[in-house]
Amino acid sequence: MRYPSLEKLIEKLKNSPRVKGIFSTGTTATSLTLSSDIDLIVIIDKNSEEIKSIFTTIENRFADIYFFDIDFLNQLKDKSEVSGNNFDGIFLEWLRKGKIEYDPENLLSNLKDKIGETSPKQKIDDSEKRDLWIKTNYNFIANSRYYNSKDDIYHKALELRLLYSVIELITAYFSFRDIPWRGEKSAIKYLELNDKDLLSIFEKYTNSNSLTEKMKWYSELFHAIFFGEYQKWDDDFVIAISSKDQYDQNLNKFWDSLTI
Numbered sequence: 431m432r433y434p435s436l437e438k439l440i441e442k443l444k445n446s447p448r449v450k451g452i453f454s455t456g457t458t459a460t461s462l463t464l465s466s467d468i469d470l471i472v473i474i475d476k477n478s479e480e481i482k483s484i485f486t487t488i489e490n491r492f493a494d495i496y497f498f499d500i501d502f503l504n505q506l507k508d509k510s511e512v513s514g515n516n517f518d519g520i521f522l523e524w525l526r527k528g529k530i531e532y533d534p535e536n537l538l539s540n541l542k543d544k545i546g547e548t549s550p551k552q553k554i555d556d557s558e559k560r561d562l563w564i565k566t567n568y569n570f571i572a573n574s575r576y577y578n579s580k581d582d583i584y585h586k587a588l589e590l591r592l593l594y595s596v597i598e599l600i601t602a603y604f605s606f607r608d609i610p611w612r613g614e615k616s617a618i619k620y621l622e623l624n625d626k627d628l629l630s631i632f633e634k635y636t637n638s639n640s641l642t643e644k645m646k647w648y649s650e651l652f653h654a655i656f657f658g659e660y661q662k663w664d665d666d667f668v669i670a671i672s673s674k675d676q677y678d679q680n681l682n683k684f685w686d687s688l689t690i
Contacts, residue, residue: 433489436468444532448474450500452532459529468493471524473537475500500537507541514552514610522550523612554605560677562602563660564669569595570652571663577645585641592644596635599651603628606657628654 436458443449451473453459457466468488477499484495498521512518522545530538573595576588604611609620621629631654635647656662663669670681 433462433491435489436470439488440470440531443472449532450475450535451530451538453525453528453530453538455524455528459527462491467491469524470495470531471521471528472497473499473503477502503537503541507544509550511551511553513555514608515554515558515605518550519552519610520612522552523610552608552610554608554610557676559605559660562598562605564671564677565598566595566602566652566655567663567667567669569598570649573645573648577641588641588645592648596632596648596651599648599655600632602660603655603657606655606660 440452443452449472453471454469455471456469457463458469462468468491470493472495474497477497481497483497484493486493486495498517502521506512506518506521509518512522525538525542526545526549528542530542533539569591573588573591576584576591579585600617601611604617604620611617618629621632628651631647631650635644635651638644638647653662668682668685670678670685672678672681
């Protein structure tokens with residue numbers, strides 16, 4: 431089902447000389463449900479305005495409209511590998527599953543055909559993996575300390591900390607395995623097919639009613655996410671962070687020189 435206001439918007443965009451392509455994606459490209467939002471991608475000639483997105487409403491539905499330009503398409507079409515969690519990888523996924531609404535110069539259809547034949551490999555940046563590796567280990571240590579405290583304010587603060595700590599574990603699980611993040615629904619579907627044990631632990635966490643139960647299943651999640659070189663810190667860990675908030679193993683030598 432498509433809405434008149436959406437069709438009218440697409441027609442207005444098509445009339446602009448700045449607009450070189452339009453496609454819908456998600457359920458907007460297939461079949462809107464009662465809980466769907468509206469996802470529209472607009473290609474413009476040159477993004478000199480540096481616009482990224484417009485958030486608005488169409489037919490009383492939330493709508494997010496993202497903008498890219500011809501230069502972006504040109505640099506994307508020749509890549510054999512892209513970062514899965516930045517807009518290179520996300521755009522390709524949107525286009526692959528999307529419905530082209532307007533494409534007078536075949537910019538979108540040519541790119542869609544090309545990625546259908548030889549889709550660029552999608553990887554997760556090592557910097558993203560390291561960042562999550564640090565966050566998940568650091569927060570587990572801090573959260574355990576808060577839980578073991580006898581001070582009630584620590585326990586109340588821990589309830590807040592767990593709200594973001596758990597989602598960090600889930601996103602880290604995917605990043606460590608080079609699986610691009612495509613939203614919470616896609617994550618659940620992936621776990622239903624590929625890791626029912628982890629999904630079961632997560633569901634036990636969400637059904638927990640006490641802090642003790644939450645910490646038990648949070649700890650189970652923490653120990654289940656690691657993969658490859660990204661593992662739980664050893665008891666004698668030394669993790670050096672640069673002034674750019676990046677992990678830098680070379681700084682361990684500086685630390686060692688100070689502690690001889």
